[in-house]
Amino acid sequence: MHKDDARLQQLLQRSELADFATGIRSLLWNTIRLTSRRVADEAELPLGASKIGGNPDLPSDTPWPTWNGHPLPFLAQIRLADLAPCDPTHELPHHGMLAFFYDPSHNEYPIPPERFRVLSYPSSAGLYRATPTEEPSLCFPPCALTYTSSVTLPPPESSELACIGLPMEAFFYPEQPEKLEQAAGAYEELITYLDHEEHEAPRHQLLGHPYQIQGDLLQECVRDTDYQGPPTDWRLLFQLDTDATAEMMWGDCGAIYFYILKRDLAARDFSHVHLILQCC
Numbered sequence: 032m033h034k035d036d037a038r039l040q041q042l043l044q045r046s047e048l049a050d051f052a053t054g055i056r057s058l059l060w061n062t063i064r065l066t067s068r069r070v071a072d073e074a075e076l077p078l079g080a081s082k083i084g085g086n087p088d089l090p091s092d093t094p095w096p097t098w099n100g101h102p103l104p105f106l107a108q109i110r111l112a113d114l115a116p117c118d119p120t121h122e123l124p125h126h127g128m129l130a131f132f133y134d135p136s137h138n139e140y141p142i143p144p145e146r147f148r149v150l151s152y153p154s155s156a157g158l159y160r161a162t163p164t165e166e167p168s169l170c171f172p173p174c175a176l177t178y179t180s181s182v183t184l185p186p187p188e189s190s191e192l193a194c195i196g197l198p199m200e201a202f203f204y205p206e207q208p209e210k211l212e213q214a215a216g217a218y219e220e221l222i223t224y225l226d227h228e229e230h231e232a233p234r235h236q237l238l239g240h241p242y243q244i245q246g247d248l249l250q251e252c253v254r255d256t257d258y259q260g261p262p263t264d265w266r267l268l269f270q271l272d273t274d275a276t277a278e279m280m281w282g283d284c285g286a287i288y289f290y291i292l293k294r295d296l297a298a299r300d301f302s303h304v305h306l307i308l309q310c311c
Contacts, residue, residue, distance in 0.1 A: 032225065039225070042217070048218065055184065058192070059182050061117075062181050063236060063237040063238055064234075064236050067083050067176060073173040075175075079128065080175070081113050083271075083277045084106075084278075086105060086160050089150070105132055106133055106279075107269075109128065109237070114178060117179065126153070131147075133306060134168055136168045142255075151299070172277065181239070182225065186243045187203070189249065190247055197214060233273065233275075244285060249263060251307050266291055269288075270287070281308055282311075284311050288308075289306055
C-alpha cells in the first residue's frame with residue numbers, strides 16, 4: 032500500500048479528522064515489510080544475502096558476538112542494497128550490512144545491552160559464514176527474505192499521536208470530548224484499513240511505526256534508557272515478529288523491537304540501539 036491509495040485518502044478526508052488531518056498525514060511513514068521463506072540448505076543463500084536464521088556472514092576480522100563468553104543467538108542479517116527500491120527517502124543506508132543478535136534466555140527487564148547486538152559493516156568486507164565456538168542457546172533455521180514497501184500510522188497508544196492532539200485517553204477512556212471521541216473512532220478505521228493486508232502474516236518490518244502489543248514503545252525507550260529527551264526522538268529500526276516459518280517465538284506470540292535515536296539513524300550509528308520485547 033502507498034500513500035496515494037484511494038481508500039486511504041478517502042478515510043483521511045473524513046470530517047471527524049479535519050482538525051488532525053495535517054498531523055496524521057505527517058505521520059504516514061514508509062515501512063519495509065519482510066517476508067520469510069524457509070530454505071532446505073543455507074548453502075542456497077549466497078554470502079551476504081538477506082536472511083533470518085542460519086549463521087551470520089561476517090567480515091573476516093569480526094568474531095561472532097558473545098555475552099558472558101557464550102555466543103549470542105543470531106536473528107537476521109539485512110543486505111542494505113536490497114532495500115533501495117523500498118526506501119525512497121533513504122532513511123537507511125543503501126550499502127553495507129546490518130546483523131542482529133539477541134539472547135532471550137534470561138527474563139531481565141529492561142533487557143541489558145550486553146544481551147543483544149547490532150553489527151554494521153561493509154558488504155564487500157571479505158565475508159565468511161561464521162560458526163560459533165559453541166552452540167548458542169537458540170538456533171533458527173535459515174530463511175530467505177523478500178521486501179515490499181508499505182505505509183504505517185502510529186498505534187492509538189503512541190506519543191506520536193499525542194503530539195498532534197490525539198492522546199491515548201481519546202481511545203481508551205470514556206467521557207472524552209465528543210470531537211476527540213469521533214476523531215479516535217475515525218482514526219481506528221484508518222488503522223484497521225492499513226492493517227488488513229498484514230493481518231495473518233508475521234509482521235517483520237524495518238522503519239515505520241510498530242505493531243505494538245502492550246503499550247507505548249516510545250515511552251518504554253525513555254524509561255528503559257533514562258533518556259532525557261522526548262519519546263519522539265526514538266525511531267523503530269527493526270521489528271521481528273513470532274514466525275512459525277523461522278521457528279521464532281517471542282514470549283507468548285510476541286515480537287521484539289530494535290529502536291534507535293533519530294540522530295543516530297541519521298548519522299548511520301547503530302552502536303546505541305535499544306531492544307524491547309512485548310508479548311500477549
